[in-house]
Amino acid sequence: MKNFTLKQLHYFTTVVETQSIAEASRRLHIAQPSISIAIKNLEDTFDQQLLIRHHAQGVSLTPGGRRFYEKAKELLRLSYEFEQNSLASSDQTSGKITVGSFESVAPLYIPRLIAGFKKVYPGIDVQLHDGEQHELMIGLHRGQFDLAFLYDLELDNSIRREALNAPHRPYALLPIGHPLAQQPSVTLTELSREPMVLLDVIPSRNYFLSLFTEKGLHPEVAYASPSIEMVRCMVGQGQGFSILVTRPLTNTTYDGQELAHVEIEDEMESSTLIMAYLKNNEPTHPARLFMDYCRNYNLGESTIKKANNY
Structure with missing residues (x-):
């Protein structure tokens, strides 16, 4: 049996996603040598080169490293789901949710959703990241966010979406x-x-x-x-x-x-605020609790209504 740790996989995937050991070090608050050693241990354990180091220009994946990265992401996702679902099944519900929100709507809706949810589930930690839509989509696909709040515009078919309010006219x-x-x-x-x-x-x-x-x-x-x-x-x-x-x-x-x-006055396409998550990523129990709370919260002009998933 190969000996490796989830921590090593986490370091490796972060390096891949930042394309730099130095940037991964800043993001993880871990010294660069520790990250380099972890990746070298993975390469030795699996007897293959995973990364190509470019002097002063970051890193890139080998073909084998690309396949390894996809499997590592899946294993980390399953580990995260196992941890969160196990915590949530205890007598006192606990766990962690990471939420992404489109930056222009985040201040108006997200703080009160989180504040209200924390009163009901004080043991669940909700982490928030706001940004542009492409950043949120990348975060969803990389497993950085459990779900994201954004407008239903220019989205692909990789996500499920639920309307959080009635369509708003500009x-x-x-x-x-x-x-x-x-x-x-x-x-x-x-x-x-x-x-x-x-x-x-x-x-x-x-x-x-x-x-x-x-x-x-x-x-x-x-x-x-x-x-x-x-x-x-x-x-x-x-x-x-x-x-x-x-x-x-x-x-x-x-x-x-x-x-x-x-x-x-003109006829025009309305815009709907949605809650989005990946079709191929089953939400954890804490995430489902937060989604249920959001479905039943009144966002001002209309009660949140569940829309068709597509």
Whole structure:
């Protein structure tokens, strides 16, 4: 029987995913020599070279290393599920969940979901990571997240998804004193004549611009930012309009300016916040408890409803 440890596999997969022993060392808070020794022990144990070391340029996988990496990921996933399910089956439910959230919606929904869940299950540790959609998808596929919260846009068929709220229509964000802000609603044509402040994260950027291009409109993007609050502040300072889906519970920006939320008349595709997880990765018991809690939580405008999995 080959002698190896899960810790060695964890070090190895982290090196592969960061493509660098130095970066893996920073992420794991482990000295580089310890990681190098662990990988060398794996190579000696299985009598094959797993990594190609490139001087000052990181590492890459050998063909055998690629196959070994896929099997190591699966073994670590099964080990994690075993640990979490065993902890959750004890008299006092415990365990750990790692949740990813799309950065523009994370502050509005996720803290209250976690806070409420922790009151019901204080023994379950919930770790949170927010980022862009491609980062969340990579994290799901690499087993870094149990589930992720994001908008149902530009997603592939590798995940199951459940709606967390009713589809939301985009709205126009305008300075409170802007003439269009005095109207009950606006059109995309009217907005396209104004400078635009764009939320510059994928897939939001593509989605918002497509609302115009599908109608042959091309607004001038005066400013773009990946921060939803920076977008709100630029609009509040009169630098243009924006289109958003996420609706903060205040109309006041960080710097004290008032904003107007105005409905858009045009027919357009709505956007739905979803809870996503991999089809081929059965959620652990703690993750299922958190998902059940989220399904039954009211996110403000509508009660969470379970959608079809596809």
